[in-house]
Amino acid sequence: GAGVSQTPSNKVTEKGKYVELRCDPISGHTALYWYRQSLGQGPEFLIYFQGTGAADDSGLPNDRFFAVRPEGSVSTLKIQRTERGDSAVYLCASSLGNRDTQYFGPGTRLTVL
Amino acid sequence: AQSVTQLGSHVSVSEGALVLLRCNYSSSVPPYLFWYVQYPNQGLQLLLKYTSAATLVKGINGFEAEFKKSETSFHLTKPSAHMSDAAEYFCAAGAGSYQLTFGKGTKLSVIP
Numbered sequence: 403g404a405g406v407s408q409t410p411s412n413k414v415t416e417k418g419k420y421v422e423l424r425c426d427p428i429s430g431h432t433a434l435y436w437y438r439q440s441l442g443q444g445p446e447f448l449i450y451f452q453g454t455g456a457a458d459d460s461g462l463p464n465d466r467f468f469a470v471r472p473e474g475s476v477s478t479l480k481i482q483r484t485e486r487g488d489s490a491v492y493l494c495a496s497s498l499g500n501r502d503t504q505y506f507g508p509g510t511r512l513t514v515l
Numbered sequence: 516a517q518s519v520t521q522l523g524s525h526v527s528v529s530e531g532a533l534v535l536l537r538c539n540y541s542s543s544v545p546p547y548l549f550w551y552v553q554y555p556n557q558g559l560q561l562l563l564k565y566t567s568a569a570t571l572v573k574g575i576n577g578f579e580a581e582f583k584k585s586e587t588s589f590h591l592t593k594p595s596a597h598m599s600d601a602a603e604y605f606c607a608a609g610a611g612s613y614q615l616t617f618g619k620g621t622k623l624s625v626i627p
Binding site for chain 1 (some may be wrong): 519524547549551556557558559560561564576605607613614615616617618619620
């Protein structure tokens with residue numbers, strides 16, 4: 403079956419611009435996660451959704467970052483007033499339930515010039 | 516807070532040699548432990564996971580890992596390296612909940 407997909411695969415933007423990153427989880431997975439992977443680092447947790455609600459957004463670095471999952475399936479990570487330090491690969495994962503194996507998408511590489 | 520340490524950011528082995536990638540976790544409670552592999556321009560793929568059922572866990576592609584509580588370790592091994600094993604490997608821990616904490620990764624090179 404189809405895995406987790408993320409679009410776009412690459413995004414280049416200018417400092418100060420707004421970006422949206424999309425994640426399509428595996429069908430039927432109720433839990434969805436966003437991670438950020440900076441160069442030379444492992445992924446770092448950003449936010450976790452159970453269904454439509456953000457159950458834990460403690461990893462979001464500041465209020466420029468926001469994520470939604472309005473229908474409990476597709477999720478969008480939104481970054482306002484992008485900064486060069488936001489450049490990273492943003493990974494999305496989904497799992498059947500919140501303690502099940504997380505399956506990762508290929509990521510979106512964000513570059514802020 | 517949970518932390519995961521991977522010793523060696525880069526490991527090189529000859530084709531056919533033993534692969535050993537080290538991972539230590541810090542947790543007062545034995546966590547769920549995972550090894551993921553990441554090929555260039557691809558997402559993380561689960562190799563294996565430990566969930567307390569057995570201390571020796573077998574995964575895909577001939578990899579296995581042993582959970583050692585006394586050493587707080589979960590090292591990844593493969594008896595004989597193959598060229599296709601060249602990738603970056605990440606150890607991760609989850610303390611029974613959803614949030615995974617990852618190590619910084621170990622890049623494995625396989626020399627023909």
